[in-house]
Amino acid sequence: MRTHLPYKKTRKTVGASIVAIGLSAALCLPGCSTSDATSADTASVSGSSVSSDTTTASSDVVSAADIAGMDFEYTDRDQDSTYDEASATHVALSQSGSTVEGSGAVVDGSTVTITDEGTYIVSGELTDGQLVVETDDTVKVQIVFDGVTIHNEDGPAVYIKQTDKCFITLADGSKNTLTDGAEYVLEDDSDEPYATLFSREDLTINGSGALSVTSSYRHAVCSKDDLVITGGTYTVDAVEDGLRGRDCVKILDGTFSVVAGGDCIKSNKGTDEVRGFVSIDGGTFNLVAGDDGIQAVTYLRVTGGTVVIDAADDAMHSDLDALISGGDITINAGDDAVHAETSLAIDGGMIDIQSCYEGYEAEKLYINGGDTHIVASDDAINAAAAETPADKAAAEASSTSASDSAADGAATAEDPDAAGGEPPTGEGATTDGAAIADGEMPSGPDGADVATGEVPAMPEDGTAPTGEAPTGGMGPGGGSFGGSNEESSERMQNGGMPDNAFAEGGATMGDENCLIQITGGYTVLEADGDAVDSNGYVEITGGVLLVSGPTSGGDGAFDYDLSATITGGTVLMVGSTGMAQNFTSGEQPFSFNTISGSANQSVAITDEEGNVLVSYTPTKQFGMVLASSPAFEEGGTYQLVVGGAVSGANADGYTDAGAVSGGIATEITASTTATGGMGGLGRGGGGMPAGQGGDVQRGMR
Template sequence: MEGCAAVSTDAENSAASEQAAAASASDVEYASFEEVAATFDESALDLGYSKRDLDASHDASSATVITLSGDSASVQGAGAQASAAGAVISSAGTYIVSGELTDGQLLVDAGDDDKVQLVLAGATIHNEDAPAIYVRNADKCFVTLDAGTENNLSDGSSYALESDSDEPYATLFSRCDLTLNGSGTLNVTSAYRHAVCSKDDLVVVSGTYNISAVEDGLRGRDSVKVRDGVFTIQAGGDGIKSNKDDDPTKGFVSIDGGAFDIQAGDDAVQGKTLIRLAGGSLTVAANDDAFHSDLEMHLLGASIEASAGDDAFHAETKLTVDGGIVNVASCNEGYEAEKVYVNGGDTHIVASDDGVNASAADLSDDADADTVSSTLPNGGTPGAPGKGGGAATPDAGGQAPAGAQQSGQAPDAAAQQDGQAPGAAGVQQGGQAPDAAGAQQGGSAPEPPVGDNAGGAGGATDPRQQGGDPAAGGGVGQADNSCLIQINGGYLVVDSVGDAIDSNDNVEVTGGVLLVSGPTSDGDGAFDYDGSATISGGTVLMVGSTGMAQSFTGGTQAFAMTSASGEAGQSVCVVDGSGNVVASFTATKRFGMVLTSSPAFAEGGEYTLVIGGEIANANADGYTDSGAVSGGSETAITASCAASAGMGSAGGPGAAGGK
């Protein structure tokens, strides 16, 4: 997989990649998005930047100068003419634009092979009924933000559309490939629909952008690629979006760098085929998903702070985490896809339902219908004009919509009654058993089952395993053999109100560190799967409720599960026969069971579980795999590579929570 985007060596993207992409798009007709999905291959995408994309320089001595003044414009040089609406550019070249146009437009209407560079050098353009800048025709348009300048684009709330069309529909609207570069600042306020939109590829190389839009902030139909820049985006729809659905080489969002602050009424970032997060720093808050792809998602190296009204990272078919730092302060579900692969990275998830969920993909056209919100997560209003045409100022005292909590927000009082982690919503969502809320009101853990009532091979008490009444938390679980959670590396910490690790078929752990504070309700479990769960490497330490407790079904690395009660804030530690710490962490809520495995475990080995001790050299999560512990209550455990009856058994496949 590509860790950083390549730079083409010629003036534009390499001819070979362009021809390959064109051939794949033109030679094959796709009757449905399912057919697109079947042929999608991330390695076939053009993720690079051309030499000219990266070159923000211009020759002022040979450029045409366009000066805006009130309701008119003057032109010095060839290739452009003043018009009743502002100015029209009709041929290839470089055009330096400055001044203010109070109600007019800069129109690019050049030849099919023409490349046009617009250098915004202190330009302010407002158009009451159309785009401020409209690239109607060209081969490619480069908008360069001149160093040290601030530029402003804005529009009115209704457009005079072209005949028999819904176009144009953005304050900066391009029918051709559009590249934004330079080191200046661009403020875009869209009162009609989108802020910046290309019907082909949208590439952002550098610059500072303050964007407020009634609908989407940055939108490229074929793709959106960001190499660097500083972005503040408030969008009533999606913050960043690509939506082409009939070509497996298009419809993606790729972010290699930049600093982002996104607040979205729908998804913060949405891609049709792929979202690729390879670098940069993103702080996002969304009323729906923070990141949503209708096919795949790939995390390689970005630093992400996210809060979401629904899922934090949702990919329909495959979600791969190879690197990066992810901190999800609040969400419904954290990582969700049909197949979830965690190979690296540092992830913390606080979820009001499942932490990591594998459920069957939905590739129907209405799987993720667009929505537009008039209230952003921080209470601001998208599209409201800001000072100098910039981004809207959040309304003072605004309230976040239900289900969307802000990062750092104090948890609801009801959610704290038994040490529930901050950020988890007070109202529980997504198929939770009806008695779950009541189960969390008490200050002590429920009495753990033992012997034949443990929910294991000796006799399951979970009504979902016995064909119980679905209204009582029942419904017989059925595995979907397409679903998989595979943890091969990385550092993953999950705090969930629902199931922490939930697969509608299999779970495989081969490496990494997995730390879980699972649910307190007996209608959910720290570990939930419908097929099998195996372990062959890595460190696992899970705590949660007992009613649906499941262990591993087997593997090549020994594991142990036992009844053990503790409270929020207490350490959970496993030590070997010499008193050395094998694994530890700090629970964020009360619990009645512990499931653990470590590369240090031997088949049949005897270990000690210590609750509430003082652990030396632990990190902020209370984790270490070395050192010593003092104090605390002790429980003897035996590790094995096979599930055993009673509390240490697999618990039997339960009904995974699903979507």
């Protein structure tokens, strides 16, 4: 394989019509009815039922994309790789002169053109030539690759110009290879064609043979309509994108090894609410991407298959909604592991995110099932406000305006004398993003350097640095600094709080559109930043959530801006105390405690008889423990044991049964009323002076 240079492009922009859909979609906040959410779609795939595209009745996803209108089905012909060899037209490729036995195809030098409906069995080699399909747009064509090798130095090896739909069948046991040159001769007033296997029409590839596609110009396999794959073995090496379907990409089965300088699998139509989606329903994938592993404009859907992704940017990205309801997925990502701008639902599957910047990110994140493990260098799961093109345009305009002002000689912190002025001082002036009040730099929480965003290291015992816990009532048990990355730069410019934090009527920080809702599943999070981070609400009603949070004083295992409630499920979070938050309330009792432990020491909570109710072995040192269990009773007392040997625990140290021996035990109390920790700013809030609060973070969501 070639070593690809990083591929740069303008991306992640939603088309105007899709934005309108997203903005007009009803947003469901805690307490509102979700009965009108999109109903589940069930597509017949090889006689079986594909998983639903919405969550369980307890948590219906409110989607921006028109999921109900999307076609996730595979037709019988998509899956039918049979053909009648006797009645088919046979094409033997040869650089010295290709031959045709039968009707419907013509040879012109090194170009073979299929001109009529039918089945064509193609074999042989063109060292510099092309196979073209150009028929009436009402007919269908089946091409059987049975030992095909085609290289075209200045264009696609296979060019499907016009037909109703083209089926390429990979003959059993066959090996087929398509390659191109680094420069194309383009059509007049067009950027087309732009892929080694390029189709302007719907394209289905099936069969059990092998296909190798290498692109030296741009994309490897590209359809400007639907790209459907139901079988075969694929080796793809692309300068830009590997497998690309403008209207959609649907994959039922096959074995795929894709190395791409851009995205490995992509659908990019952003002008139709029922197109621009990617659906992975089966197959085995090894994807290495210079950009995103899998990228969709409207909807990214994984219901099955074995998927391994190593991506320089996001492993899976959707400009609107995404669903994982099945499959065995392993991810290493330079940025987000799974990112959806509006909603992301995890309904099933085995998801192992071994490394990433952030794990799951969406405006609304629903975890209803599945087995998730996330190791993140920043936030493990994050609910952050969706970015629309209008937001991006405004940001770009602001950036351009700022650049123009600086170019015109306006005074800046870097060059205060640019316009003959004085260094900026006073309220609102900034130096490296930090507010200066009367010429003095304010201190951040825990003695953090607000100008640089640095926070002091956590002591070895996992306890909070001296003076870091605020006083005053901002919520149950104390105050909250929130934890959203979006507001971080704004907070730093205001001594730790955004401008509107103390607007008339109380604190307003936080976004009511943002929600993390956990109704089921088994979720294990390890984060260097915030493990569970919502710019709005958190609701937990079921499932198992285990968290090994950060060791830094400026992050927390649990971080939300408005409220966090629990009515069911099993939770055990450990992390640093600097920004530690508790639940605000719940129907199920919970317990927050400042108890320290070292990395790889077990944490177990037992009842009075010594039965383990929940246990976990965190990978980091900690200074706090937040727990809740269906077995907790209001006002009940329990033993929290650190460092004991827990019988029957799994590889994560988790069990909700068995016993613990040894360790250091502390009596704790569970209640539905918060004591200890900090609550959210938006509910039961209050305020603190600028400079006392603020989660100093990394300036990103």
